[in-house]
Amino acid sequence: MKWFGRKAGREAARPALTRGFGTGPAGAEWPRSYEAQVREAYLGNPIAQRAVRLVAETIGGAPLSCSEPDATQVIAAQSGGQALLETVASHVLLHGNAYVQILSAGPRLSTALEMDGAGGIVSELYALRPDRVTVEVDARGWPGRYLYRVGETVQAVEAERLVHVRAFHPTDDHYGLGCLGAAAGAVAIHNAATRWNKALLDNAARPSGALMYRAGEGTTLTPAQFERLREELEQSFSGAAQAGRPMVLEGGLSWQSMSLTPADMDFAGLKAMAAREIALAFGVPPMLLGLPGDNTYANYREANRALWRLTVLPLAGKMLGALRQGLQAWWPGLTLAIDLDRVPELSEERERLWTMVAAADWMTPEEKRAAVGM
Secondary structure, three states: OOOOOOOOOOOOOOOOOOOOOOOOOOOOOOOOOHHHHHHHHHHOOHHHHHHHHHHHHHHHOOOEEEOOHHHHHHHHOEEOOEEHHHHHHHHHHHOOEEEEEEEEEOOOOOHHHOEOOOOEEEEEEEEEOHHHEEEEEOOOOOEEEEEEEEOOEEEEEEHHHEEEEEOOOOOOOOOOOOOHHHHHHHHHHHHHHHHHHHHHHHOOOOOOEEEEEOOOOOOOOOHHHHHHHHHHHHHHOOOHHHOOOOOOOOOOEEEEEOOOOHHHHOHHHHHHHHHHHHHHHOOOOHHHHOOOOOOOHHHHHHHHHHHHHHHHHHHHHHHHHHHHHHOOOOOOOOOEEEOHHHOHHHHHHHHHHHHHHHOOOOOOHHHHHHHOOO
């Protein structure tokens, strides 16, 4: 495991993610590989990056309820310098797959964790990069082991030593489907609008146009005149530093604006719509990303509650369920879940539930405890 963190080879991502479909110019395509989609979305788009970080950091900081203190310590520890649950959540959102390798050490670390059948004790849970992992199936089509590739180095990891957290994929039995493919079209539109706005500012916020030459019918500028005119325009009238300078035209030249204004092209509305679609693809209420909307206090509280109920809890349940199942060999009967009573965003719901259950005289104490998840 000494080569973790080294620069990987630039081979095609495995598995290939689904493409994002949309309308565009003939021959245009959204990024198809995982690496290209990550560059366009997570590295190059503030909405997508903030949406992923918001969900991942919320899960990483959520309070846990675990039956084994030693397991809690291992799960809460850093994985490669990063929080394990935060890293796993980011991988599932972006790639659709997260792979956690179970690393074991000798019994000298903790005799309480020693298990005869599990091969040592759990010393670390390491989140592998999903684009480097390939599932190797057996003759029956079930995962037999996993291959982790870093450049020319390939390491085989047995299925019992690796936890695979997989998002639902309707057409693949072994790999999950991330959110990047669904958000690719909206990300491309949002990035294009951003680049267009920057180009407009670089040009001193002047729409493009044309210089009309009307010295006489059948006459044209010589190549030398044309080149001199082009150079004078670029040096004296292009860029933010030249904004507001008057243009003196002579020799039958006149300026004719040819571009639509930003209002005509509705770039602001188009960019806002694309941003909301990106937030929708990652399951984040647009209000929490600072996008325009009904930003009242009540709506903000409802948006936080919706984020937890519709995105954070389902994803956290999938992740913790996979970890619980993968660690059963070391901690039989392990229970692992989000402690809902310690989540501030859900305090009102929990308070109403406790009040309703406490007033139910027809329920036994055991039934009341089961109703509130105790």
